[in-house]
Amino acid sequence: MKAIRDLRDQAAFASLFEYFAPRVKAYLIKSGSAPDMAEEVTQDVMATVWRKAEQFDPARASVSTWVYTIARNRRIDIVRRNRRPEPEDLPWGPEAEPAQDEELALQQDAERLSEALQALPEKQRVLVERAYFGELTHSQIAEETGLPLGTIKSRIRLALDRLRHEMREETG
Numbered sequence: 001m002k003a004i005r006d007l008r009d010q011a012a013f014a015s016l017f018e019y020f021a022p023r024v025k026a027y028l029i030k031s032g033s034a035p036d037m038a039e040e041v042t043q044d045v046m047a048t049v050w051r052k053a054e055q056f057d058p059a060r061a062s063v064s065t066w067v068y069t070i071a072r073n074r075r076i077d078i079v080r081r082n083r084r085p086e087p088e089d090l091p092w093g094p095e096a097e098p099a100q101d102e103e104l105a106l107q108q109d110a111e112r113l114s115e116a117l118q119a120l121p122e123k124q125r126v127l128v129e130r131a132y133f134g135e136l137t138h139s140q141i142a143e144e145t146g147l148p149l150g151t152i153k154s155r156i157r158l159a160l161d162r163l164r165h166e167m168r169e170e171t172g
Contacts, residue, residue: 124159
């Protein structure tokens with residue numbers, strides 16, 4: 001590995017490839033990869049070993065640990081990518097205009113929500129606005145305000161309960 005890392009020695013890489021490629025493929029198959037996928041990932045792993053040889057540090061890991069770590073990470077990446085849900089078929093073209101009564105109802109709901117939001121205690125309102133309109137996470141709000149994360153979560157939960165109650169009361 002040192003010859004590959006330091007000298008870009010192709011013969012040393014060929015030996016390393018000959019030794020590790022079948023073992024990495026077997027490891028991937030035992031880990032649940034289909035044989036053709038394992039072959040593809042093995043090729044990718046070995047190419048990564050060549051491209052990133054300068055990153056190998058014998059003080060941190062053995063060659064086999066380094067190679068198998070690359071293989072494991074590639075396998076995890078592929079599993080994650082394959083588990084991502086496919087986007088649903090999106091309708092093409094412009095959306096149909098909402099009916100006037102639906103548009104009016106949405107506008108009235110938005111006005112009621114705005115009024116209910118303004119009626120919240122300021123400490124709750126400010127946090128809800130930061131979380132939903134400022135698109136900040138609770139942790140980011142805690143960092144900005146200096147408030148404990150639990151306080152942020154409690155105030156937002158109380159505010160949302162009040163808003164739900166107000167919106168239910170208004171609609172009947």
